[in-house]
Amino acid sequence: MADILGAEVDEEGFLVDLGDWTKEIAEQMAKDDDVDLSDEHWDVINFLRDYFEEYQIAPAVRVLTKAIAKRMGKDKGNSKYLYSLFPYGPGKQGCRFAGLPKPTGCI
Amino acid sequence: MATKKFIYLNRRSSFGTVYAIESLEVVLIAAAFEQDVSLAFIDDGVYQIVEGQNADGIGMKNFSKTFHALGDYDINKLYVSAESLEERGLSADDLMPLVYEDEDDDWVEKPSIKVVSNVKLSKIMSEQDVCLSF
Numbered sequence: 001m002a003d004i005l006g007a008e009v010d011e012e013g014f015l016v017d018l019g020d021w022t023k024e025i026a027e028q029m030a031k032d033d034d035v036d037l038s039d040e041h042w043d044v045i046n047f048l049r050d051y052f053e054e055y056q057i058a059p060a061v062r063v064l065t066k067a068i069a070k071r072m073g074k075d076k077g078n079s080k081y082l083y084s085l086f087p088y089g090p091g092k093q094g095c096r097f098a099g100l101p102k103p104t105g106c107i
Numbered sequence: 108m109a110t111k112k113f114i115y116l117n118r119r120s121s122f123g124t125v126y127a128i129e130s131l132e133v134v135l136i137a138a139a140f141e142q143d144v145s146l147a148f149i150d151d152g153v154y155q156i157v158e159g160q161n162a163d164g165i166g167m168k169n170f171s172k173t174f175h176a177l178g179d180y181d182i183n184k185l186y187v188s189a190e191s192l193e194e195r196g197l198s199a200d201d202l203m204p205l206v207y208e209d210e211d212d213d214w215v216e217k218p219s220i221k222v223v224s225n226v227k228l229s230k231i232m233s234e235q236d237v238c239l240s241f
Contacts, residue, residue, distance in 0.1 A: 054172065055175060060135070063176070063179045104132060104135040104139065
């Protein structure tokens with residue numbers, strides 16, 4: 001099994017135990033993907049973690065976009081903006097950085 | 108993609124078997140593919156949406172919280188059997204206040220749960236393309 005900073009990850013790089021998550025792990029995952037985490041990235045990562053805490057699921061991209069639009073405004077809640085932050089998909093890559101499982105229904 | 112009308116029948120309580128959580132998972136997948144999704148809660152299935160569940164003592168994830176996300180997935184047709192509630196000494200007041208925001212009505216929050224008779228429920232089921240029982 002692969003690991004990131006000692007935390008076990010699955011074959012797609014998602015944390016096996018969500019309890020292992022730290023900011024350092026998120027930063028290391030981003031570095032491995034050639035992404036520099038900005039405050040804008042952290043807004044989305046924190047949003048995803050709050051969403052998971054509240055609903056116990058990683059949201060589908062459509063739901064994430066809508067929810068961010070509601071919480072942070074339309075200029076952030078659109079897929080163009082979110083894909084500019086997370087080129088491999090705000091759902092898939094964002095959830096991975098946030099230490100969540102792969103979103104349900106995500107292929 | 109063609110849209111089909113799916114109804115998911117939930118007949119078992121939340122924990123003890125994997126049926127309830129697996130059903131919810133499949134429901135979310137269908138919603139991700141933007142299908143027309145309805146849920147029905149019959150027999151012990153009505154316990155799945157009872158307010159105030161706590162899974163701490165059995166070491167399981169309290170996935171009942173996830174029902175609150177269904178509105179975000181445009182799943183807003185949750186039918187509950189009136190007879191099943193009554194047989195268990197429950198009423199609509201014991202259920203979680205599940206809501207959705209109506210896009211066509213200025214995003215007003217509306218209740219997703221409808222308590223219906225079994226006769227009405229069979230009529231709803233007969234109008235579906237696909238019926239999956241859990």
